Amino acid sequence: xxxxxxxxxxxILAADAEGVAKAAEAIREGLxxxxxxxxxxxxxxxxxxxxxAARIFAAKGRPESNPLILHVAxxxxxxxxxxxxxxxMTQRRFERAGKLWPGPLxxxxxxxxxxxxxxxxxxxxxxxxxxxxxxxxxxxxLAGVPVAAPSANVSNYVSPTTAAHVxxxxxDHVDWVIDGxxxxxxxxxxxxTLGDDHTSPMILRAGGLxxxxxxxxxxxxxxxxxxxxETGKTPVTxxxxxKHYSPRKPLRIxxxxxxxxxxxxxxxxxxxxxxAARWLRIRCLPSPVIPEGYDAVWTIASSGxxxxxxxxxxxxxxxxxxxPFDAIDIExxxxxxxxxxxxxxxRRAAHQSR
Ligand code: TXA
Ligand code: MG
Numbered sequence: 001x002x003x004x005x006x007x008x009x010x011x012i013l014a015a016d017a018e019g020v021a022k023a024a025e026a027i028r029e030g031l032x033x034x035x036x037x038x039x040x041x042x043x044x045x046x047x048x049x050x051x052x053a054a055r056i057f058a059a060k061g062r063p064e065s066n067p068l069i070l071h072v073a074x075x076x077x078x079x080x081x082x083x084x085x086x087x088x089m090t091q092r093r094f095e096r097a098g099k100l101w102p103g104p105l106x107x108x109x110x111x112x113x114x115x116x117x118x119x120x121x122x123x124x125x126x127x128x129x130x131x132x133x134x135x136x137x138x139x140x141x142l143a144g145v146p147v148a149a150p151s152a153n154v155s156n157y158v159s160p161t162t163a164a165h166v167x168x169x170x171x172d173h174v175d176w177v178i179d180g181x182x183x184x185x186x187x188x189x190x191x192x193t194l195g196d197d198h199t200s201p202m203i204l205r206a207g208g209l210x211x212x213x214x215x216x217x218x219x220x221x222x223x224x225x226x227x228x229x230e231t232g233k234t235p236v237t238x239x240x241x242x243k244h245y246s247p248r249k250p251l252r253i254x255x256x257x258x259x260x261x262x263x264x265x266x267x268x269x270x271x272x273x274x275x276a277a278r279w280l281r282i283r284c285l286p287s288p289v290i291p292e293g294y295d296a297v298w299t300i301a302s303s304g305x306x307x308x309x310x311x312x313x314x315x316x317x318x319x320x321x322x323x324p325f326d327a328i329d330i331e332x333x334x335x336x337x338x339x340x341x342x343x344x345x346x347r348r349a350a351h352q353s354r
Contacts, residue, residue: 010177060154075130184311245348253331332346
């Protein structure tokens, strides 16, 4: 057995009927479970139990000011997380957007009073999603309670897309991890507020579901909240801090057309980069040209598809972090479709290392 896995406190469960039953029972008992979803692995606990939810914040080192997403198995359970009294417009948007469930979409609306304050960080809104993953679906159905789950990584580090990633980061804090294989989408859900009669829906976090699909489904324009990265303004989504999704190694975004390793820009001339001797270049998409000035060149998506970039991104960032490199150059992608969410994550990954 992998020494890493055997040294950790947590135990790995197979994604079979027994594993699913054990995971659901553990959640019902108030324990922490690493749960596969189509986006990233979640660190799951009962969302209707303050003590269980509090364990999530402690395990991740997450500030209690950052609310959690509730995961449920079906529309009726999702509806019951929100207030009974909302207007016809909110209900209509909920029903329409809900047609995209199960999927990488999280809806934010006024919360039901039964949702504990710790889950919503004291806010009067709650975030809810139905994940599109066979194992998550079965665990959620069996658990029969809303399940709070942030990404199962130590706060601010790269999110996990395999069970082994969860064990690496949180193995000493989680009771069980259910191994549902690598996540198919690979980046977190798109978060959208439902708005109401007077306010339009708004994307708070770009993610695995693109804006065009949402707009088509809702039949109206959905605005995207301005990125908080450079402004320093209080973000609408508390988790949208610049420092996020970051590998430990210094990382910068480069133009895929650059053949030579680019010189440092003004904002990159920090000592971290200046001292770097061994460089890794990560191409998101394939290219026949071999860039110069690197010790290694990796390509994430040999298919040339953005969905493959998203699915492979976090695993590659973790591998790069563990490899013999001092600094990482990663190539940008066009900001269309999934490219919006990919570039959002790359900017956050790059920001911290400056
Ligand atoms: O794909 C995903 O969404 C994954 C999987 C596990 O479902 N979960 C995930 O959770 O990414 P987390 O905690 O890493 O990110 C959730 C984001 C945070 O930025 C948080 O601030 C925001 O959702 N959020 C939660 N409740 C909110 C609310 N009531 N209003 C606005 N933002 C909220
Ligand atoms: Mg996260």
